[in-house]
Amino acid sequence: MSPTTNAESLRADSARVRARMLAAARDRMAAGGLDLSMNAVAKAAGVGVGTVYRHFPTRQALLESLAAQSLETLVATAVAAAREPDVGTGLAALLRAGLRIQLSDPALAEVLAAVDAVCAETLDLSRDLAAAIATLLDRARTEGAIRPDLTADDLRRLLCGLQHAVRIGATDDDADRYLDILLAGLRP
Template identity: 40%
Template sequence: MRADARRNRARVLEAAEAVFAAKGTSAPTEEVAKAAGVGVGTVFRHFPTKEALLEAVLIDRLHRFAEEAEVAAEADDPGTTFYEFLTGWIEMSAAKNAYSDALAAAGVEVPKAGSVVGARLKAALAVVLKRAQEAGAVRADMGVDELLPVVIGAARAAEHIGADHDLRARTVAIIFSGLKPGI
């Protein structure tokens, strides 16, 4: 891909994420093109369908999140980092769920690329969890397999709560209290 085509693709993905966050996944592709400063033909050259664009945005978000997990795995304060990372994951998951739900409604399964980044994220999360446990910030009897459903449930709860940030923070704090040692 030529450099200008790569830049256009990146601008379209960035614009799509912003437009979909502001207006939902049903926002027209024309709005994405306008926000990216490109013609709608450029959008469809890179993403032949709206579903392909949604899928690309979702995969791009997951890759960025996996990078954040890998950085969190090396943090100086593993306990604080663990809870901050989970909070970010919960916030990100509400948006991710919107993409996944829109793709599922269109009959599209997220491809193996999603599972590749998922494996990368799970591996980094295992390190973040282990370090937080070693620091005494997380109960020792929990593994990644137990943590993932907790985070998914918390993300769905945050999605259900909506824009009430105080209620969301209190709810997440209650969920997190169950992750702490001695419970």
């Protein structure tokens, strides 16, 4: 076997192990295990805890890796919302999608609630998200569609809080009602 082939197979094996750890972590979160113990993830994935830490140095890094695809979807939604001709429709679409995505991916909810990101990809996506939301909010302020003091960070926190309110026992009808209440409260 050539050195290149050996290195390629090691990289492929490492990618498979990483995918197995992410699947184990995702399964734990889906089952309500939001603590994401690295030992439990290692055991469920059939690897040593050192392997988990080698791929994910912290719990936050693991959460961000789990949430990466959902965060990409949220960024794309925010960009589309910022381009929506009717700013009110764009804002409502962003909030509805943001809530739906968080409810389907508890890792994203935790990543959005965190103060700081640790992964470069998450930092980049977070900047893209903030820029799209800032564009949307600037347009909304200019058109008088929202309170002038609303910031992108306010919107992030409110959306995280809304997700939490729905998770603690609201129905789908309640989720829609909560969104309507939030949207009404954002108006000047």
